[in-house]
Amino acid sequence: MSHTLGIRQAQKQKTRQALLDAALGLLEEQSLSSLGLREVTRAVGVAPTAFYRHFRSTADLGVALVEEALGSLHPMIRTTVSTTGDHEERVTRTIELIARHVDGYPAHVRFIARERHGGVQPVREAIREQLDRFAQEVRDELAKDPVSQGWTGDDLLMLAHLYVDQMLSTASLFLEALESPGEEREERERQVARVAARQMRLIGLGRRHWLD
Amino acid sequence: MSHTLGIRQAQKQKTRQALLDAALGLLEEQSLSSLGLREVTRAVGVAPTAFYRHFRSTADLGVALVEEALGSLHPMIRTTVSTTGDHEERVTRTIELIARHVDGYPAHVRFIARERHGGVQPVREAIREQLDRFAQEVRDELAKDPVSQGWTGDDLLMLAHLYVDQMLSTASLFLEALESPGEEREERERQVARVAARQMRLIGLGRRHWLD
DNA sequence: CGGTTGTGGCTACAGTTGTTCACTGACTTC
């Protein structure tokens, strides 16, 4: 299926990616609704009008960024939730994975947290769509677990949403810890991991006693 | 203690409040980091320079808005968490209260949800400060409950944070429901209330089995 | 090879922005 792009298409993808990267960098200290098209092109080193060859507007670029930040995350979610082992083990592994992802893609995480409730409607919707998909996937994995016997699909979905929200909230806290002055950082990361682990453990307890 | 303001001070407070109100209105469809000072003064009907008599910058105005949106909410939190009755009853009453608050002050709720992770650092910090205070207050109320016997202060605080996050997330969902086209609105509100109630019930279950 | 396509550059335009300065005139204080 993979068609080798012509030199032309390849160059276009390259500048497009440069625009996305530059925008993501600029969004570390402002929100999308204040991001200017000229600002982005200036950072890349292309003419302002070149922007239109790739995106209709900055809102459009924002939607593309959502895809980039969350689109490739679905397989990761599925495997994380479905890994075997006892509950305690799964909790620590999930949190470790979140921490690693935040370390690897801090700008993406910040972007999602910021624009989830941000001022640009199409971007908000794109994020909500992706998160809803996450919740559905988590529910599907939870359904396979023997603990879920007797649960209604509705209840499984509400638990899945709780997990997804919890994961995103934890990611955001890891991000804050990441921005701490050097010496405090590790300590704050450990504390975030500790609190998050106990919260997930508590939710897991509620889950096990749901049908009492 | 309450000193009657002179006519002058009263007028000043009045325009200050007008600026805050106008800003809150404008922030329904954009984020603080893109809010212009001239935009605000234009909406109020005063000269741009008048803005400086009240705020150093729009970020400064944002911090004032945080105070207005959350400052007066502390007594409400305390009484809500501490009300007597069985757990089920408390859950539905809390959610009812959140729904009512979102109905009464939708712009404030939107502002907090939007700027909690927004692009303006001083505002983010102001919100975090207030939410941390909420968590501490919730912990203090939880500590009085006999169910909390044997709990460490640390564990109570982590549970309190879970509750606060859950409340804010629920408020944001109510807000989305509020913006639905007329006929769907009530139905979506009911669904949000139902899911939120079950999530809080599940957390409550985890809480009761924490020390097993 | 020759014609077509399309990415990106350049110039220009009309609006907007934050901030400054000197100012007015109603209120407050002595």
Next chain:
DNA sequence: GAAGTCAGTGAACAACTGTAGCCACAACCG
């Protein structure tokens, strides 16, 4: 009642914004 304070005004500034029209030139296709 005179002197002082200070919220709000108006004009001017340089810098910035999104968008339009036209052009260059490298890559593509027949």
